[in-house]
Amino acid sequence: MEFYASCPAAFEQALARELRALGIRRPRPLKGRVSFEGSVRDAYRVCLWSHLASRVLLVLGRFACATPNDLYQGTYDLPWHEIIRPGASIAVSAHGTNPELRNSRFSMQKAKDGIVDRMVDETGARPAVDTHAPDARIVLTIRGDRASMSLDLSGEPLFKRLSRTVLARAPQGVDILRPDYAALVLAEAGFPELCQSARDAGTEPPVLVDLACADGGVLLEAATWLTDRAPGATRTRWGFQGWAGHDRTVWRELLAEAREREQAANRRPGRIIATDPDERAVEASKRVVAAGRIACAVDIIDPKADALRRALGRNVPAGVIVADTSVMAPDVIPSALRLATDATALAPCASMPIAWLSRPHGGLRIPGRAPSSTSNLLLGSDELQLVCLASASAEAAGTPYPGAGAGEPHSGKGAGGNRTADQKPSRAARATVDVGDGKPIPLLVPESEQFARRLIKVARQRRKWARREGITCYRVYDADLPDYSAAIDFYEGTPVEADHGQRDRGLAGGGRNRLGKANGHDGDRNKLDAAHGHAAEPATERWIVVAEYAAPKTVDPELARDRTLDILAIAPRVLGVPPEHVHAKTRQRSRGGSQYGKQGASVRHGGSPRADATSPLGDVLIREGGLSFTVNFNDYLDTGIFLDHRITRGLVREHARQARTFLNLFAYTGTATCYAADAGVEETVTVDLSNTYLDWAERNMALNGFIGSAHHFVRDDVLAWVEQQVRGRNRWDLIFCDPPTFSNSSRMGERTWDVQRDHVELLKGVVGLLEQGGVAIFSCNLRSFKPDVEALRAAGIGLEDITERTIPEDFQRNKRIHHCYLVRRL
Incomplete structure (x- = not known):
């Protein structure tokens, strides 16, 4: 059977x-599958015991399939009444196309017709079709002018084996690494072979050292190997149960064998030692391990070499080291690398192979270790990289990597994988830098010492300037050294209380009104009462945001990554910021969508999610210009306030003192509206397409006491809203307009926005909304922006370039950070 x-x-x-x-003879690796021949028992054994397979399929037949008629006839000719169990429901899926069969749904329907017609002709009964939970899943595959039909023996994918208890106990927002990917990490480290060798020899099982246990996925999978538990042992529904050829006796025998093996292994349980530099990952793993009822011993320890040494003890058996930093916040990764470096210096770990799962180009450098293979993986939409590292002595001796098996060179090849041909030597032999606190910082790149010296110098200058100006949030470093191309922003503030968002929601609530869509509380411009405003001031804390500028393609990605990791290690020490208050982001050229991108959610992409990650409110309270704002460092690419607009916001306040009404277009989190309200305008209107940011703006207003029916919040496509208002009677004394560079948000319908292309039409609308003698402040951050002065003048619009006077001291290195203009009617 095939x-x-x-x-x-x-x-x-x-x-x-x-x-x-x-026990499968001559398995043949192909693209996305491995074919083999064997008996029913062989197929059942793979279903029951495979950690890595997604599905197991029985090939029913192949036939010529150039046309729809060929497909129908070839399907009909198969003896379906001898394949499908009587009374079983079916589902058909189709994959592949050819010139005559270009639509998979059509092919699926044609194949289903052939199956049903043959069943009716042979048995007189029409099989039920159940696309959600069929008894028998039939798979059609078309390649060129040939087709094959297969029966899915597994039913649901084999990787769907996490118990409901484990999934329910996992912390909210945490997605456990898919079991087959966890199994690959262990397989490439050679863990299964070590487990089997120990069982065959009757010796102590290998030890697993997990230096970045993330969400506990690798721990759960390792436990199944240590306890010799069949991955499919707890599954009760299988695809082969709808097969007429199902052999119940063979299946029962395999289940009994699996139970005996697990009982034997539990007499000598293995040991897992796990840790993670991220405390939230440690807590998640503890809950997942407890819910998984793992029979072997699992020691979750502090992320320190001394703790690992004590946990290992004496007479340590063979073992492997693994780590999963694919969901680790970039600013924590240096700690994981330092821990790995310290761990491999311990005698018991010196010869252990390492398998490290990360995002691509993770900057993996561990002294004394050389990558033996690199595999590029795709999990959903997430790109991952699995790097295997052998000890230098093993590499020099030509020792096969444990996962390779006897006589087979290990390779990460296959679809999506690549063997690293030329391994590069480590750039630094434990280079360090002292930033003045007496504790040397290990460096991945020796030249990072120059960055440290530069940062110390500019930080001292910025600190004096900020203290003199009364500024608490500012840019410290802005790609001063070309090779260290990042921006570092410093924030001083206080953490928002857990119930703060709910309290402000009550103050600012009330819905949306006349200009669209919001009704505030009754009353004029109201300040919060003293009970809310005069509580004892909590102590301030410090945060930094490190925004890495994407390196050019000419730069070695791993070198760029190492430099970034050095920045993340050095910056908090120089600026006096605790490691947990360091936030790293990567800035790339915008390719459309919202003006303000979401930073990445909880599905194995980005840092560990916060418990309140769904809240639109930021988690830190900052002060600027005598006002309070909330910022969020975790969930969005931008934090909720553009620091380069500090002077521009002051300009809004200055003009607002002579204005009665104020309009904020593309308002983001409404900081400019707060400045205008503070100047004393009688009415404000804040417009943005995003509900998230509009709610955030409303909270910022309420936080500063600006509540009531005089303050309106409008969720709408700004361009369409401006066109609508121009046709009405509403006019404003002062307008602030800060549009995105580009947008193709689906909420704009078929319309797209390009500030260079569309600014003239936008400003025509803006000027049309000004009261006689009114003024608009127009800003954009397209570095190459050039206003079409002639077209604007022809439309009766005057433009005054005030960019130079709106660039703050801390942004002087980047004078094209934004462009700013005063706009008036000629």
């Missing part, structure tokens, strides 16, 4: 090794 096991790209070689270990 079968194949499907798998994600780059799993093929590891899956073939696993199948050989299960």
Whole structure:
């Protein structure tokens, strides 16, 4: 009988090794699958024991399939009444196309017609179709003018094996690493072979050292190998149960064998030692491990070399080291690398192979370790990289990597994987830098010492300037050294209380009104009462945001990453910021969508999610210009306030003193509206397309006491709203307009926005909304922006360039950070 096991790209070689270990003869790795021949017992064994396969399929037949008629006839000719169990429901899926069969849904329907017609002709009964939970899943695959039909023996994907208890106990917002990906990490480290060798020899099982346990996914999978527990042992529903050829006796025998093996392994339970520099990951792993009811010992320790040394003890058996930093916040990764460096210096770990799962170009540098393979993976939409590192002595001796198996060179190749051909030596032999606190900082790149010296100098200058000007949030460093291309922003503030957002929501509530869509509380411009405004001031704390500018393609990605990791290690020490208050982001050229991008959610992409990650309110309270604002360092690319607009906001306040009404277009979090309200305008209107930012703006206003029906918040497409208002009677004395560079948000319909292309039409509308003698402040951050002065003059619009006087001292290195103009009717 012919079968194949499907798998994600780059799993093929590891899956073939696993199948050989299960007794399958001559497995053949192909793209996205491994084919093999065997008996029903062989196929059942793979279903029950494979950690890496996604599905196991029985090939039912192949036939010529150039046309729809070929497809129908080829399907009809198969003896479906001998394949499908009587009374079983079916579902059909189709994959692949050819010139005559270009639509998978059409192909699926044609194949289903052939199956149903043959069943009716043979049995007189029409099988039920159940696309959600069928008893038998049939898979059509078209390649060129040939097609194959297969029966899915697994039913649901084999990687869907996490128990409901584990999923329910995992902290909210945490997605446990998919079991087959966790299994690949362990397989590439050679962990399964070590476990089997220990069982065969009757010796102590290997130890697993997990230096970045993330969400506990690798721990759960390792436990199944240490306890010799079949991954499919707890599953009760299988695809082969809808197959007429299902052999219940063979299946029961395999289940009984699996129970005996697990009982035998539990007499000598293995040991797992786990840690993570991120405390939230440690807590998540503890909950996941407890819910998983792991039989082997799991020690979750502090992320320190001394703690690891004590946990290992004496007479340590063979083992492997793993780490999963794919969801680790970039600013924590240096701590993980330092821990790995310290761990490999311990005698028991010196010869242990390492398998490290990370995002691509993770800057993985561990002294004394050389990458033996690199596999590029794709999990959903997330790009991951699995790097295997052997000890230098093993590499020099030509020792096969444990995961390779006897006589087979290990390779991360296969679809999506690549073997690293030329390994580069480590750039630094434990280079360090002292930033003045007496504690040397290990460096990945020796030249990072120049960055440290530069940052110390500019930080001292900025601190004096900020103290003199009464500024608490400012830019410290802005790509001063070309090779260290990042911006570092410093924030001083206080954490927002857990119930603060709810309290402000009550103050600012009331819905949306006349200009669209919001009704505040009754009353004029109202300040919060003294009970809310005069509580004891909490102590301020410090944060920094490190925004890395994407490196040019000519720069070695790993070198760029190492430099960034050095920046993240040096900056908090120089600026006196605790490591947990360091936030790293990567800025790339905008390719459309919202003006303010969301930073990445909880599905294995970005840092560990906060418990209140769904809240639109920032988590830190800052002060600027005598006003309070909330900022958010975790959830969005921008924090909620543009520091380069500090002077511009002051300009809004200055003009607002002579204005009665104020309009804020593309308002973001409404900071300019707060400045205008503070100047004493009688009415404000704040317009933005995003509900998230509009709510945030309303909270910022309420935080400063600006509540009531005089303050309106409008959620709308700004361009369409301006066109609508021009046709009405509403006019404003002062308008602030800070549009995005580009947007193709789906909420704009078919319209797109390009500030260079569309600014004339926008400013025509803006001027049309000004009262006689009114003024607009127009700003944009397109570095190459050039206003079409002639077209504007022809439309009766005057433009005064005030950019130079709106660039703050801390942004003088980047004088094109924004452009700013006063706009008036000629």
